[in-house]
Amino acid sequence: MRKILVVGAGQSGLQLALGLLSHGYEVTLMSNRTADEIRSGRVMSTQCMFDTALRHERDLQLNFWESQAPKIEGLGVSVAAPGSWAEGPAARAIDWVGKLDGYAQSVDQRVKMAGWMETFAQRGGQLVIHGAAVGDLDYFARTYDLVLVSAGKGELVSMFGRDAARSPYTEPQRALAVSYVHGLGPRPEHPDYYAVRCNLVPGVGELFVMPTLTTSGPADILFWEGIPGGPLDVFNGVKDPAEHLSLTLELMERYTPWEHVRTAKVELTDAGGTLAGRYAPTVRNPIGRLPGGGLVLGVADVVVANDPITGQGSNSASKCAASYLASILERGEKEFDGTWMQETFDRYWNTAQHVTKWTNAMLAPPPEHILNLIGAAGQLQPVADRFANGFDDPSDYENFFYEPEKTEAYLASVTTGA
Structure with a gap:
């Protein structure tokens, strides 16, 4: 049985830990707070999750609040x-x-994360309440087959260097x-x-x-x-x-x-x-190297942290967890080496890059063709519907959002019914 350590009990860490547990892995989850402390603490995010991300939760039978939350x-x-x-x-x-x-x-993350943490323990996972430091991971990297870091704030993030080519902003x-x-x-x-x-x-x-x-x-x-x-x-x-x-x-x-x-x-x-x-939107290199030479893999907003303007944080975390789970399962008994870690991130980046591009575009003043598109959506319901559904699948914006020529061609096709 392969041993995996997940550090951080947010959307991605918990979803991934529970997914691994369901496939027979021996999983340890480290959280700096207990379920009760999370439940009685401060709100953590706004977490509106769209259809694809919600389906990842259903696939793992983690949609405990679906009947109670507003649709x-x-x-x-x-x-x-x-x-x-x-x-x-x-x-x-x-x-x-x-x-x-x-x-x-x-679903308020105080409700979801607390509930999922209790479920993780009930399903046989090892839950450790401890705020992990780099020194802790140096030790754990020698005792686990894979260490995943999904704690998006604090000292651990400093292990993952900023990817300047993919991070146009240096300030919030x-x-x-x-x-x-x-x-x-x-x-x-x-x-x-x-x-x-x-x-x-x-x-x-x-x-x-x-x-x-x-x-x-x-x-x-x-x-x-x-x-x-x-x-x-x-x-x-x-x-x-x-x-x-x-x-x-x-x-x-x-x-x-x-x-x-x-x-x-x-x-x-x-x-x-x-x-x-406030925080600066940042893409980081996915592999953290520990002082003792061990490698750890960053997860979700540890490696791709976008501004919340497009409401993608929890969606991206869910999609990252699902992508990483597939990569881990496909690896079988082979070593989780640096090459595999990079390939695992690259597979997720195929999806995440569309979120980052769209989010960074929305942070800038809108060019004229975007204003025309948003204005046209008020007159043309198909345009409004397509724009709205892009929040679930941001890759679709490549087809009608960024380039004036594609925007004009799309609006013309809707207007003429072509």
């Missing part, structure tokens, strides 16, 4: 008219909803602020189904609104992404959750008043229901 059937885009907030609340220039082919869902491109709330009213124009709402405020930032399932039941997430140094970049140093929510609502009133009208009865889900921070 998100649409993805809406609104764009504030540039400069319309100078004299008062912003006005909408664009507003549409694309329908998803398969529904999306968001957005200041992030999240609030989990109860009491948000429905969108009056689309009250009959759940949708993620992407509100773009040119030159200022973005507000995302999405249904979720949290520790206290169904809720909604209000998520600001502010351009650093701009009017949304005001959450740094805010420790009081009530003040965090108040700031969130004030900014909504000015920049997205059509969303603010839903907030009359809003309150935080719990004292841990806010989160703020």
Whole structure:
């Protein structure tokens, strides 16, 4: 029986550990927190997962909350008219909803990771509560057939060097602020189904609104992404959750008043229901070399960390875990050497590169052909639907998003019915 160590108990680490366990591997999982500490702690992300990622969970029978979490059937885009907030609340220039082919869902990671950790232990995995350092891994690399690092923050990440060719940004491109709330009213124009709402405020930032399932039941997430140094970049140093929510609502009133009208009865889900921070989107080299010469393989956002503007973090983590699981199973009894590690990452990068390209494009000011595409989606439902479904399969954006010629040809084909 091959012995594998997974360091980090997030979406990718837990999904991979549970997948390996189901195939008869001897798996040790290291987490710096217990399930109870995770469950009672602060929110960790926004984690809206689309159809492909959800199917990876179903394949491993880990979709424990699927019947309870809101089924998100649409993805809406609104764009504030540039400069319309100078004299008062912003006005909408664009507003549409694309329908998803398969529904999306968001389950608070405090619920999911705690539940999965308990499942891992119940299914015979060895759970170790310990914040691993590089020195620990130096020892473990000699006692395990493979060490996987899926802890995306802290000292361990420093083992994986930045891939400058794939990382155009060296600084954070957005200041992030999240609030989990109860009491948000429905969108009056689309009250009959759940949708993620992407509100773009040119030159200022973005507000995302999405249904979720949290520790206290169904809720909604209000998520600001502010351009650093701009009017949304005001959450740094805010420790009081009530003040965090108040700031969130004030900014909504000015920049997205059509969303603010839903907030009359809003309150935080719990004292841990806010989160703020920022990080530079980075692709890293996938192999970490330990002081003793051993090699470890980075997983998910350890090696590909994108800005959350495209909502891909948990999706990418799920897809990475599924890809790595397939590579490990195919390896059989052969050594997990450096060549195999690089090939395993490259296989995942075939998918991940599309996420990174799209996310980095969305962080930049949109060129004219993108504005035309987003505007056309308000008049042409097939365009809205295709744009929305790109969140599940970002590789499709290659066909109609990046190059003006392809965008124009696509819009012409929809208009003429060709």
